[in-house]
Amino acid sequence: MLNTPSRNSLPRRIDPRKFAQQGIIITGLVELALLPRVCSALCSDEGEIQASLEFGLNEQRLLCLCGQITASLQQQCQRCLAPAPLSLSCELQLVMVWDEETAINIPKIYDPWVVGEGQTDIYQVLEDELLLSLPIVSYHEEECVPKEYFSSKDKCVDKVVSHRQQGNPFQVLEQLKGALLTPNLTSRDEK
Structure with missing residues (x-):
């Protein structure tokens, strides 16, 4: 297999069929800002994606792309709505x-990758894999919202309940009714 020298950035446009026939391995970084679909699901577009991609032929002589993608991202915590760190690592096994x-006839361990002739944007493949790896709900590992906000013993809840009991409109009516009945009873007794 032919290995390309490790470079800082991963090339964006490649000919995947040629790479697979030549057994090329590429490793590099991709700026997160260059992946707009992924950035739309995150709090920040700062950071980099590390990708190691191996093109080649499998046992059935199918053109394959296997590799690993790792990233440290910031996604919004669904508890406190602040940025939460998220470490992703995903493996890909694609057949061209x-x-x-x-695509129907490829082995089930592979995902199909529809590729035409010529150059292809490899960043789209990275974006697809990262989007599939993102959690549906993200939150901080440690407790980011104090438990008293979820407790029934919360002081705010107690204040609301005591306020409701003090200002009960039926209590006021009861007092008025009692006040009206008391003078009437005394006036009847005087007659």
Whole structure:
């Protein structure tokens, strides 16, 4: 296999079929800001994606892309709404196919990757894999919201309950009713 020298940045446009036939391995970094679909699901577009991609032929002589992507991202915590660190690591095993019909016949351990002739934007593949790896709900590992906000013994809740009891409109009516009945009873007794 032919290895390309480790470079800082991963090339954006490649010919994946040629790379697979030559057994090329590429490793590099991609700025997160260059992946707009991923950035739209995050708090920040700062950071980098580390990717190691191996192009080659599998046992059935299918053109494959196998690799690993790692990233340290910031996603919004659904408890406190502040940025929460998120470490992602995902592996990909793709088989290059010409069309959707060919994709049906590939082994189940691989995902199909529809690739035409010529150059392809490899960043789109990285974006797809990262989007599939993002958690549905993100939150801090440690407790970011104090438990008293979720407790029924919260002082704020107690104040609201005591205020409701003090200002009960039926209590006021009861007092008025009692005040009206008391003078009437005394006036009847005087007659």
